[in-house]
Amino acid sequence: MPGRRHAIRGAGLLVSVALTVLGLLLVTFLIGRVVPIDPVIAVVGDRVSADTYARVRQELGLDLPLWQQFLRYVGDVIQGDFGTSVLTSRPVLEDILRVFPATLELATAALVVGVLLGIPAGVMAAVHRGRWPDHLIRVIGLIGHSIPIFWLGLMALLVFYARLDLAPGPGRVDVFYEGLVDPVTGVITVDALLAGETDVFWNALHHLVLPAGILGLYSVAYIARMTRSFMLDQLRQEYITTARVKGMSEARVIWRHALGNIAVPLTTVVALSYASLLEGSVLTETVFAWPGLGLYITNSLLSADMNAVLGGTLVVGAVFIGLNLLSDLLYRLLDPRAR
Amino acid sequence: MNTLARRLAGAALLSAGLSFGPAATPVLADTPKDTLVMAWQFDDIVTLDPGEIFELSGAEYGAQVYDRLIRFDVNDVSKIYGQVAESWTVSDDGKTFTFTIRDGIKFHSGNPLTAEDVAYSLQRAVKMNKGPAFILTQFGLTPENVDQKVRATNPRTLVFETDKTYAPTFVLYCLTADVSGVVDSKLVKSKEVNGDFGAAFLKANSAGSGPFVLRQWKASELLSLEANANYWGGAPAVKRVLIRHIAEPATQRLLLEKGDVDVARNLKPEQFEPLRGNDKIRIVQAPKGTLYYFGLNQKNEVLAKPDVRKAFKYAVDYDGMAKTIMNGLGTVHQAFLPKGFLGALEENPYTYDPAKAKELLKQAGYPDGITVTMDVRNTSPSMDMAQAIQGSAAAAGITVKLLPADGKQVVTKYRARNHEALLYQWGADYQDPNTNADTFAANPDNADDAKAKPLSWRNAWDIPELTKKTAAAVEERDTAKRAAMYQELQREVLETSPFVIMFQQTEVIAERSNVEGLVWGPSFDSNYYWKVSKK
Numbered sequence: 001m002p003g004r005r006h007a008i009r010g011a012g013l014l015v016s017v018a019l020t021v022l023g024l025l026l027v028t029f030l031i032g033r034v035v036p037i038d039p040v041i042a043v044v045g046d047r048v049s050a051d052t053y054a055r056v057r058q059e060l061g062l063d064l065p066l067w068q069q070f071l072r073y074v075g076d077v078i079q080g081d082f083g084t085s086v087l088t089s090r091p092v093l094e095d096i097l098r099v100f101p102a103t104l105e106l107a108t109a110a111l112v113v114g115v116l117l118g119i120p121a122g123v124m125a126a127v128h129r130g131r132w133p134d135h136l137i138r139v140i141g142l143i144g145h146s147i148p149i150f151w152l153g154l155m156a157l158l159v160f161y162a163r164l165d166l167a168p169g170p171g172r173v174d175v176f177y178e179g180l181v182d183p184v185t186g187v188i189t190v191d192a193l194l195a196g197e198t199d200v201f202w203n204a205l206h207h208l209v210l211p212a213g214i215l216g217l218y219s220v221a222y223i224a225r226m227t228r229s230f231m232l233d234q235l236r237q238e239y240i241t242t243a244r245v246k247g248m249s250e251a252r253v254i255w256r257h258a259l260g261n262i263a264v265p266l267t268t269v270v271a272l273s274y275a276s277l278l279e280g281s282v283l284t285e286t287v288f289a290w291p292g293l294g295l296y297i298t299n300s301l302l303s304a305d306m307n308a309v310l311g312g313t314l315v316v317g318a319v320f321i322g323l324n325l326l327s328d329l330l331y332r333l334l335d336p337r338a339r
Numbered sequence: 340m341n342t343l344a345r346r347l348a349g350a351a352l353l354s355a356g357l358s359f360g361p362a363a364t365p366v367l368a369d370t371p372k373d374t375l376v377m378a379w380q381f382d383d384i385v386t387l388d389p390g391e392i393f394e395l396s397g398a399e400y401g402a403q404v405y406d407r408l409i410r411f412d413v414n415d416v417s418k419i420y421g422q423v424a425e426s427w428t429v430s431d432d433g434k435t436f437t438f439t440i441r442d443g444i445k446f447h448s449g450n451p452l453t454a455e456d457v458a459y460s461l462q463r464a465v466k467m468n469k470g471p472a473f474i475l476t477q478f479g480l481t482p483e484n485v486d487q488k489v490r491a492t493n494p495r496t497l498v499f500e501t502d503k504t505y506a507p508t509f510v511l512y513c514l515t516a517d518v519s520g521v522v523d524s525k526l527v528k529s530k531e532v533n534g535d536f537g538a539a540f541l542k543a544n545s546a547g548s549g550p551f552v553l554r555q556w557k558a559s560e561l562l563s564l565e566a567n568a569n570y571w572g573g574a575p576a577v578k579r580v581l582i583r584h585i586a587e588p589a590t591q592r593l594l595l596e597k598g599d600v601d602v603a604r605n606l607k608p609e610q611f612e613p614l615r616g617n618d619k620i621r622i623v624q625a626p627k628g629t630l631y632y633f634g635l636n637q638k639n640e641v642l643a644k645p646d647v648r649k650a651f652k653y654a655v656d657y658d659g660m661a662k663t664i665m666n667g668l669g670t671v672h673q674a675f676l677p678k679g680f681l682g683a684l685e686e687n688p689y690t691y692d693p694a695k696a697k698e699l700l701k702q703a704g705y706p707d708g709i710t711v712t713m714d715v716r717n718t719s720p721s722m723d724m725a726q727a728i729q730g731s732a733a734a735a736g737i738t739v740k741l742l743p744a745d746g747k748q749v750v751t752k753y754r755a756r757n758h759e760a761l762l763y764q765w766g767a768d769y770q771d772p773n774t775n776a777d778t779f780a781a782n783p784d785n786a787d788d789a790k791a792k793p794l795s796w797r798n799a800w801d802i803p804e805l806t807k808k809t810a811a812a813v814e815e816r817d818t819a820k821r822a823a824m825y826q827e828l829q830r831e832v833l834e835t836s837p838f839v840i841m842f843q844q845t846e847v848i849a850e851r852s853n854v855e856g857l858v859w860g861p862s863f864d865s866n867y868y869w870k871v872s873k874k
Contacts, residue, residue, distance in 0.1 A: 169593065169599050179563055287587070302382070303382060
C-alpha cells in the first residue's frame with residue numbers, strides 16, 4: 001500500500017522536524033544561559049539602583065529555576081514571542097521580519113550568480129574532464145571556497161570602489177537615498193520599482209553587485225563541483241552513447257539530455273546552497289554594512305543582546321531545516337526512484 | 340513615498356547635479372550640499388527618550404533634538420547660560436532655584452513651550468526612575484515628592500527645590516545634563532499607554548523643541564534628522580543629517596576619502612594619521628571627560644597592601660603608551676577629575692620606574708614579584724593598553740595575565756567584585772566634579788549587598804574618611820574653597836587608591852574640509868550640529 005507508506009513517512013518526517021526544532025531551541029536557550037553575561041545588566045545598564053536591578057530580574061523571569069525558564073521560552077517562541085531586543089527596544093520577531101528581506105535579497109542575488117556560473121562551469125568541467133578547462137574550473141572553485149569572505153569583500157571594496165570607482169560603497173543604497181522608499185516587501189529593489197523610483201532601483205542594484213558576486217562565488221564552487229560529478233555520471237550512461245550514435249549534435253546531447261536528467265539532484269544542490277548562502281551572509285553583511293539578518297545577529301552578539309541572538313539563530317536554523325525539508329520533498333516528487 | 344521625502348530626494352539629487360530618471364552614473368561624487376552625512380558606531384543607542392538615555396551616542400542625539408533649561412559653554416565649562424531659561428535666581432538658603440522661561444519657544448509639534456513642560460519633563464524623569472534619573476534624585480527628589488519640589492508657578496516660572504544646601508553650581512551642572520531635556524508634555528501625555536509616561540513612544544520618536552527633528556531611527560543602522568525650520572534660535576543651514584552606523588574604522592575612512600560621508604567618527608591612529616596629509620580632510624581633536632584606568636580589587640590580600648598598590652602606579656609606561664597606542668586618542672592624566680572640571684588636578688606625579696616598583700614590592704614582602712590577572716574588554720584601545728601594561732609591569736616584577744572578554748562580561752564580573760585587576764574606562768555623567776568624586780573617592784557601604792556601588796565599592800576600597808570629605812565638598816558653596824577640597828581629594832586618591840588612572844580620552848573626528856560649524860564639546864551631549872554648513 002504505497003499511500004499508507006507515504007503517510008507514515010510523512011509523519012516520521014514531521015516528528016523528526018519537530019525534534020530538530022526542539023533541539024535547536026534547547027541549544028540556543030542553553031547558550032543564552034551559559035554565557036557569563038548578566039542579562040539584567042544588558043537591559044538596565046551598568047549604574048542602576050539595586051531595586052531597579054531586582055525588579056528587572058524578576059520581570060525577565062530570571063529568578064525561576066532553569067527548566068521553568070526553558071518551558072516559558074518554548075511557550076513564548078511557539079506564540080511567536082522571541083522577547084524584546086535590548087538593542088532596538090522592539091520585539092525581536094518584528095526586527096527579524098524587518099531585516100530578513102535584505103538578507104533574502106542578497107542571498108537570492110548570490111544564488112542567481114551561483115546558478116548562472118556554477119552549472120555551466122560544472123558542465124564544462126565534466127565535458128572536458130582531465131583537460132585544462134576542468135583544472136581551471138577546479139582551481140577557481142578551490143579558491144572561491146577557501147579564501148575568507150571578509151578579506152575578499154574588503155579587497156573587492158578597495159579595488160572596485162576605492163580605486164576603480166566601478167562600484168558603489170557599502171550599504172544597500174547610497175546614504176542619502178536611505179529612507180526615501182517606504183518598505184512594502186522590504187526588498188529594496190522591488191520596493192523602489194513599486195514606488196516608481198527608478199534611480200533608487202538602479203542605485204540599489206549597483207550596490208547589490210559586489211556583495212552578491214562575492215557571496216555567490218561560494219555557491220559557484222559548490223554547484224560547479226556537484227554539477228561536474230552528476231554530469232560525469234550521466235555521460236557514462238548508455239542513452240548518451242545511443243543519442244550520439246543517432247547523430248544528435250553534441251551540444252544537444254549535453255545540454256538537453258544529460259542536463260535534463262540531472263535536474264532533479266541539482267534542485268537539491270541549489271536548495272542546499274541557498275540555505276548556506278542565507279547563513280553565509282553573516283560576514284558579507286558585516287563587511288558591506290548590509291543591514292540584514294547577518295548584521296543583526298553580529299551586532300546583537302557584540303552587544304550581548306541575547307534575545308536577538310537567540311531569535312536570529314533560531315530563524316536561520318528554521319530556514320535551514322525548511323529548505324532541507326523542501327529539497328527532500330522536491331526530490332521525492334520529481335524522482336520516482338526515491339519513492 | 341510621501342511628498343516630503345520626494346521633495347527631499349529631488350533637492351538632494353538636484354544639488355548633486357543629477358536629474359531623475361534611470362541613473363546613468365551609479366556612483367555619485369559628493370554628498371548633497373544640504374545634507375550632512377556621518378559615519379559613526381552608534382550601536383550603543385538603546386532609546387531616544389531623554390528620560391532614559393544613558394549612552395554616549397544617545398546623549399549626542401538628545402543634544403540635537405531637545406532644548407534644556409540651561410547649558411554650559413563648551414569653550415569655557417565654568418560659564419553656564421540659559422537655553423530655555425532666560426534667567427534664574429537662587430534663594431539665600433541655597434535650596435530654591437527659580438527659573439524664568441523664555442517666551443516664544445515652540446515645540447516641533449507647534450505647541451508653545453511653557454514652565455509646565457519643563458516641570459513635567461523633570462518630574463517624568465524622576466518618576467520613571469531609569470538610568471540617568473539619579474542625576475536629579477540625588478537632590479532628594481522622589482516619585483512621591485517631585486510634583487511638590489519641581490513645579491511651574493505660572494507659565495513662565497519654574498521652581499526647583501533641593502533637600503539640602505548644595506554648591507549651586509553642582510545643582511546647575513546637573514540640570515545641564517541630557518536627562519533634563521524638555522519634552523512636549525501635551526504630545527507625550529497623548530501618547531501615554533498604561534501609565535508609561537509616553538516612554539514607548541519616546542523611545543523611537545521625538546517631542547522636542549531643538550534645532551533638529553527625528554525623522555528615522557533604525558537601531559545599529561541609520562539615524563536621520565531633519566532641520567527644524569522654525570527653531571527659535573534660527574534654522575540650521577542644512578536640511579538633513581544622516582548618520583550611518585559603520586562599524587569598521589577602515590570602511591569609515593574609505594567612505595570619507597571617497598566623499599560618500601562628510602564626517603567619520605571612529606578612526607584609529609592607523610586610519611587618521613595618513614589622512615593628515617590630505618587637504619580635503621580636517622582632523623579635529625576634542626578632549627572628553629572619559630578616563631582610562633585600572634582598578635585593583637582590595638578583597639585580594641596581596642593587592643590590598645599599600646606598597647603593592649603604589650608599585651602598580653610605577654609599573655605603567657604612561658608616556659610610551661601615549662605616544663604609541665593612544666597617539667592622539669588620549670593624553671596622560673592621573674587624577675580622577677578630567678581636565679576642564681572645576682578643581683581638576685593637572686599634576687601627573689607617576690612615571691614609569693620599574694626599579695622603584697620592585698623596591699615597593701620588596702617592602703611589601705614580595706621580593707620575587709607577584710602575579711595578577713587583569714580583565715579587559717577585547718576591543719581597541721583597551722586590549723592594546725592591557726598588553727602594554729603587561730609588558731611594562733613584567734620589568735617591574737609583576738606578571739600580568741590578561742583575561743580578555745566582551746564588554747558586558749567584563750562589567751558583569753566587575754559588579755560582582757570577582758576580578759583581581761580590571762582595565763576599564765569611566766565617563767563623567769555631568770559636568771560637576773562631584774560626578775567623579777562620588778565614584779572614585781566615596782564608598783558609603785563596603786558590604787557585598789550595598790545599595791550604592793561606586794567604583795570604590797567595586798574594588799572593595801573601604802574609605803569612610805574620604806566618603807565624608809566627598810560629601811562635604813558637594814555642600815561647599817564657596818567655589819574657590821570647593822575647588823581646593825577636590826584638589827585635596829584627588830591628591831589623596833592619587834597617593835593611596837587602588838586606581839591607576841592613566842589617560843583622559845580625546846575624541847578624534849575627521850571631517851571633509853568643506854564642512855563648517857560642527858561643535859565638539861567636552862562631553863558627547865555637548866557635541867552640536869546646529870550651526871553646521873557645507874561650502
